[in-house]
Amino acid sequence: MLTGAEWAVIGLSLKVSLVAVLATLPVAYGLAWLLARRRFPGRLLLDAAVHLPLVLPPVVTGWLLLLLFGRAGPVGGWLEAQWGVGLVFRWTGAALAAAVMALPLMVRAMRLSIEAVDRRLVEAARVLGASPARAFATITLPLSAPGIAAGAVLGFARSLGEFGATITFASNIEGETRTLPLAIYTGLQLPGAEGAVARLAVIAILLSLGALLASEWLVRRSMGQRAHVL
């Protein structure tokens, strides 16, 4: 069975991923809505920027995070001075790295679900007296809810697996930033840790599989709902 240290790794991984996804959720939905529903200058550029972490080598993403959010970076320095919040070498930094890497997947899932909401329904709501904000809250938001859930689950799975940006930006500190993938990597460097590596790998596979199945189920459910819309 798992040792206390291994449980701690799993607990840390779940905490980092959960915080990353919950903090990213509103940002991702806002971006998804902008990209799905608004035409504005720089839209393509924003679209590309959101997707960049998907194609960039994760170590480059981690390095960019260091430049921005490191102690000497413009955002990191300000956070430290104003709020006393440090991200480097902290679990919050691991959560930030996971969030940035999960963002494109979350935006993609949510954007598809927002695009699938029939605009004619929003028009009908407006004619019935709803302000744009009310029409959004009562029509667009609930009808795209399955996409929000699917995006969150997908982002959670991606966060659990995050390695390159995390080790570059937040480092590999036991009990603080050593999440599941980092612990497996560390185990591989040590002689005699094959058992621990195997156990953690099985946990990683089970968690990822579960998240993927949940996401697939949510997408199918939303498709079914759409099918009986018309």
Added chain:
Amino acid sequence: MSFKVRLRLAVGGRTIALDLASQARLTALVGPSGAGKTSVLNAIAGLARPREGRIAVGGTVLFDSAAGVDLAPERRRAGYVFQDLRLFPHLRVAQNLAYGERIAQPERRWAGREDLIALLGIGHLLRRWPATLSGGEARRVAIGRALLAAPDFLLLDEPTASLDPGRVEALLALVERIRDELAIPILLVSHDRAEVERLAGHVAHLP
């Protein structure tokens, strides 16, 4: 009780012109398919912007390009029964009916919920989901939803389209009752000559 609509409107690559002034309780807008009848309704409801012109209903100016007036759809107080109905699929019939009613100011509400549900004959449908309704049922719910939002006027887009012949008569009788009992100005889009002759006090043509 009047529609005064004078506009030029872009419809699929061309521009249509309409000049309509009617004091009738029910005004019909007729023309061949593709003439832009629905686009005119959309312009009146605030869902499409005319190139230029003026739209006033019952003395309220909804759009006036010369004066820079262009009310948002939610401020036009239109009761629009779309040809494609557009019932909210995630809300039950009762919640669909209540959608606009809840937004309307209480002192503005003129349609009694119970009376209207009885008039439309939809009392037994309140717990149902829109996807489970027949075409005629869904259309009556859409009419009820529009009326409960306390509109100042009603826009009906091909209300008998896609109905069984047996259902058409019932719906026409219903429109007659709304026209006569609720005393709300109605603009009806139709391509059915008999329907128009029976219902309308004034007919406008779109070429």
